[in-house]
Amino acid sequence: MSWEPVIGLEIHIHLKTRTKMFCRCEVTYSEPENSRTCPVCLAHPGSLPVPNEKAIEWTVKLGLALECRIAEHAVFHRKNYFYPDNPKGYQISQYDEPLCVEGRLLVPGEGGDTEVGIVRAHLEEDAAKNVHLGTAEGRISGASATLVDFNRAGTPLVEIVTQPDLRSAEDARRFLQLLRQTVVELGISDAEMEKGSLRFDVNVSVRPEGSDELRTRTELKNLNSFAFAARAIEREVERQVGIYESGGEVEQETLHFDPGKESAPPLRSKEEAQDYRYFPEPDLVPIEPPAELVERARAELPELPGARIRRLAADLDHATAADLVTSGRDSLYERVPGDRRSVANVLMNQFAASGADPAAVDPDELGKLIEARSSIPRDRFTEALAKSGDAGFSAEAYLGDGLVADTSELEPIVDRILEANPGQVESYRGGKEGLLGFFVGQVMRETQGKADPKVVNELLREKLTSSS
C-alpha cells in the first residue's frame, strides 16, 4: 500500500510594531532582561489592556494577503492557564470569533499551484520567557531555579492555522518559505526563526493514498528551521507508516524537538486535554475593523510573492523562481538585463555569496558583468560582484582584462604540465579521457585562472591526441 502524508501547520509570527500588543512598552530582542516592562505587561493589579491599533491593521493586511474574510466583529478571549511566563494567568487571544478566517495561500510549483487553506489568522500576545538555571541546555528538567524575562511578554503575535492540505515535507517547506516572504514583504514582521519572531508547529498524520480519512496526528514542536522541519516531517511520516504497516496504531502525542541539537531524538508527551476556560475578555470591546480601513488595506496590497514566482517561472523553472523571490533578489533579477537563466544563476550563487547589497546595485552594470563573465577570470569576477553595490561601480574595469587566449603564451605552459605528469598522460591516452579536467585545472592554477579555458582545452586535446 502506498501512503500519503497529511500535514497542517500552525505558525506564530511576531509583528514588528514599535510597541507591545496591549501596552506601550517597546518591543525588543536585545535589551537587558525586564527593562521593557510596565504594570500592564507585568500584570499588576488593576492594569488594563489597550490594543495596539497598528497590530490590528497589520493583521487585517495579512488576512487580505491570505485571501481571508475579515470579520466585521472579532472578539478577544481570555485563555486561562497558570505558568510563570503567563503573568496575568490568562493570555489574551482569540477563540471563536477571530479577525481573519477562511483564506488560502496558493503555492506555485512545477505541477501547478498547491492550494493551502487558511482556517484562521488571529491576533494574540506572546508570553514572557522563562530562563532555567542550573542545567547546561537551559532546559527545565533538573533546573535549580527559573527566572522570568518579561520583555517579550505582550509582543503582538499572529497565529495562522492552515488546513491539513499539505502532502509532503517539501510542500510544507515551500509553503513556509512563501508565507515567510509574504509577511516580510508586507512589512509586518521580520519573521526570523533565529530571533524567535517566526515559530511553527506541524501536525502530521498519514493515510492510504486516495483515501480522505484523517487519522491520528502527532504534533511536532520546537522546529528551528524549514530544512530541519522538512527532515523531521519525513522521519515522522516514515515512523507512522512503519507503525501502520506492522499493524500498530499511531498514538496522539507531541514531539518536542531540542532546538540546540537536531540529532537528538524528540521528547514525547501525551497530549493533555487542557481546559483553558475561554471566555470573552471583558476588559476589551470587540474589534470592528471599519470597512474603509479594510478596503484601503486591500487596495494597498503589493504584488505578492506567489504571483511573482508564477510570473518569473515563465522564463525559468519554479524552483529558481521561488528561490529568487523568497531570497528577496527577484526585484534585482527583473532589473538586470541579459540572459534570464544566467542572471538568475549568478544572483542565486556567486552574487548571493558576494555580500553585495542588492538594493545598491546598478542593474545595467551588473548585466554587463554577467554577460561577459565567461571571459573574466573567476577571482576577478568574484571581486567585481563584491564591489557591484559600491557607489560608482563600473563593469568596464573588469571587461578590459580578458583571459589569456594567446597560444604562444599558453603552449609552453601546457607542455610543461604534460611533461611533469607522464603517468596521467599515459592513462589519458589509454582511454581515461576524464583526466582532461585534471590537466585544465593544472594549467588554470599555473596561470592563476587567467587562461581562456576554451583555448586551453583545445591545446590539451590537440597535444594529447597528436603526439601519440
Place this chain on the structure above:
Amino acid sequence: MIDTLRLTAEEASGLIERGEASAAELHAAYLDAIGERDGELHAYLRTVDESEGGGVPIAFKDLISTKGVETTAASKILAGYVPVFDSTVAARCREAGLPLIGKTNMDEFAMGSSTENSAFGPTRNPWDPERVPGGSSGGSAAAVAGGLAPWALGSDTGGSVKQPASLCGIVGLRPTYGTVSRYGIVAFASSLDQIGPMTKTVRDNALLYRIVAGRDPYDTTTVDLPQPVELPEGEDLKGVRVGVPAELNEAEGIEPGVKEAVDRTIDLCRELGAEVGETTLPRSVEYGLACYYLVAPAEASSNLARYDGVRYGLRVDGANVREMYERTRDAGFGDEPKRRIMLGAYALSAGYYDAYYGQAQKVRTVISHEHAAAFESFDVLVSPTSPTVAFKLGEKAENPLAMYLSDVLTIPSNMAGLPGLSIPCGLSEGLPVGFQLIGPQFSENLLFRVGHALETAIGFDFVPERLT
C-alpha cells in the same frame, strides 16, 4: 474647631475657599477623628500622614491603586504590595488637589456584603458597632458616616457602594458602566466593577462624580459623558415619572420597617410633583442574582489568577512551581475568594460554559431589555436599596447564601450596566434605610436631581445619634 461628623465636602470646600481652614488642617482634623474613633470602627486599613493638595481630603477603598501607598484589596495575598502607579481615579483626585486621608477596609477583593470578609478584621457600623456597615465598600461607608472622611470612593460590582451607603445612612452612587475608569482598580468582575462616590449629600456626590468620571484612554471600556455633570439645585420633582417595580418592592425578605420608610418616600415623590406608577421587572429580579453569581465569579476566577506568587505579593515557596502556586494561593486567599474562584472556574469549564456562563450572558441581555422597556414609561425606578437594615456581625457570616441575598435588589440594574443612587430615607429600629433610584444609562444628572429633591424634603440627619 472642625466638626468632622457634620461637615460636608461642599462645606469643607467653602472653608478652604474662604480661608477658614486649609486642606492640611482638614486632613489633620480627620486624622484626629480617626485616632479617636477608628479603634472601634476599623474603617481604615492605613492612613496617610502627609497632606498633599489644596482640596477637600478623601478616602479610597483599598482596591484603588495609589502610587507609593500600599494597596491590598484587604487580602493577605497583596499584603505589602505598593503600587508603582496611580489608578486613573486616584490620579484625577490628585489633579483636583484632594489629599488622601487613607485606604479603607473592604471585603477581600470586594467579595462580600458586610466587610467581614476582610483579611484584616471587620469594620463596624457607626450607627451601632455591634452591626456591620455593609459591604464590600464598608470601610468607605463607615468612614463617611462616622465623620472620618468628608467623602470617599468605593467600588460597586453587585451593590458594593449602594448597599453599604444604605446601611450607614449616606449617599452612594453606582455610575453607569463605562463612565468611570477601572484602570488601577484591583479587578473583581471586570464587566460589572464601577467606582462610585460615597458622600453625606447628593450634591457632594455629584461633585465627586464630576472629578472622577469621563473617558480614560487606559480603559477602553470607558466613554465620554454625553453631558457634563450638573450640581442639583431644584427641590421639586415636577414632570418626573417614577416607576415602582413590584418585584423589587415586594421581594421576600424586605423588612417591614424598610418597606415603610421606602413607601413613605414614594409618597413624598408624589407630593413633590412626580407621577408615580407601578411597573414590573419579573425576569430581572427572578434571575438577576443567579445570573450575577455565574458572571461575577467566572470573571473573578480569571482576574485573581495573577496572584501567583511570581512577581509581587505573597509567596509561599514549594518544591516546584505548582506547589508554590498552591501554597501561595491557599495561604493568601480567604474563604470567599476561594469559593468564588471555584464557582467561576466551574462555570467556565468546557462542557459547562454554554449552560452557565453563556446562558448567564444571554439572561443579562434579557435583563437589559426588560429595564429598557420600563424606562419607556418611567424616568427613574425606585425600591429599597437593601432588604434589611444593618445586621449584626456574625449574623450571616456563616451562611454565604443569606449574605448573597443582601444584594438581591441592587444586582438586577447592575447586570444591565445602569446607574443607581442610594440615599438615606429614614430610620427603622434606629438604623438607616436606603432608597434606591435607578435610571437609564447616563442618567446620573437626573438621579442627582431626584435624589437632591428627596434628600431636602426628607431632612435625614446623617450623623449617627450615638455619636452626637
